[in-house]
Amino acid sequence: MSMRLTIVGCAGSTAGPESPASCYLLEAEDDEGRMWRVIMDLGSGAIGPLQRYCDPARVDGVLVSHGHPDHCADLGALSVLRRYGPARDEGLPLIPLLGPPGLDRRVEEVAGDPDGSDMDVYDYRPLAHGDEARIGPFVIEAARARHPVPALAYLVTVGDSRLMFTGDTDRCDEVDALAARASIILGEAGWAHREVNPEGVHMNGDQLGRMAAEAGVEALIVTHIASWMDPHPTLAAVRRHVPLACLAKPGHVHGF
Numbered sequence: 001m002s003m004r005l006t007i008v009g010c011a012g013s014t015a016g017p018e019s020p021a022s023c024y025l026l027e028a029e030d031d032e033g034r035m036w037r038v039i040m041d042l043g044s045g046a047i048g049p050l051q052r053y054c055d056p057a058r059v060d061g062v063l064v065s066h067g068h069p070d071h072c073a074d075l076g077a078l079s080v081l082r083r084y085g086p087a088r089d090e091g092l093p094l095i096p097l098l099g100p101p102g103l104d105r106r107v108e109e110v111a112g113d114p115d116g117s118d119m120d121v122y123d124y125r126p127l128a129h130g131d132e133a134r135i136g137p138f139v140i141e142a143a144r145a146r147h148p149v150p151a152l153a154y155l156v157t158v159g160d161s162r163l164m165f166t167g168d169t170d171r172c173d174e175v176d177a178l179a180a181r182a183s184i185i186l187g188e189a190g191w192a193h194r195e196v197n198p199e200g201v202h203m204n205g206d207q208l209g210r211m212a213a214e215a216g217v218e219a220l221i222v223t224h225i226a227s228w229m230d231p232h233p234t235l236a237a238v239r240r241h242v243p244l245a246c247l248a249k250p251g252h253v254h255g256f
């Protein structure tokens, strides 16, 4: 078994002119040949181009790294699609929504609806460090990330394919331990725009490259570079450690 990763959006901090904020589509077949689709993050602007790659109303789950708008703002938009779009009367099952504690409150705050109806389409399952969840063929493990709000990094396994998604995080032991078990890292390098950056928020290209090299991964996809930045200096910093690292680009499909 293997999985397919489609980069829907990779811009860091805000949506950019060429890409929405954080959003990735994972697809894998189970033993019966049924295709399963899980979204990782649903950041600002992602619900638009996501419709090029799948019917968002029918996804089998949404995995969210944390409650910053560039990672979860369009959860409300997906809810609107489910409740008012073409599939509204089909009796589709609730969408499993996996993420750190408090994500339900964030969705309701964005909607501003006192009834909290945006959460009605979701089966919310808060995850903590060390938790494991399954959606079809996807085995999902969560690790505490180092970010100003509760945040998780994920290891998603299908057969022999082990994809780590860092979410937003500075380097820390928990994230390093997850990286050590990954074969592919989809890793953030959000700190590029200043020479000296606060601790506990993001990695820069040098830190991400070191982490992936120490983990000995087969592939590294660099993402979450701020929407206003030229990504190439960051890629160059990453490649000093992992020469084959590539940049996440909207529409690109990676199979592994």
Ligand SMILES: [Zn+2]
Binding pocket: 012, 013, 068, 070, 071, 168, 224
């Ligand atoms: Zn972010």
Ligand SMILES: [Zn+2]
Binding pocket: 066, 068, 147, 168
């Ligand atoms: Zn963040």
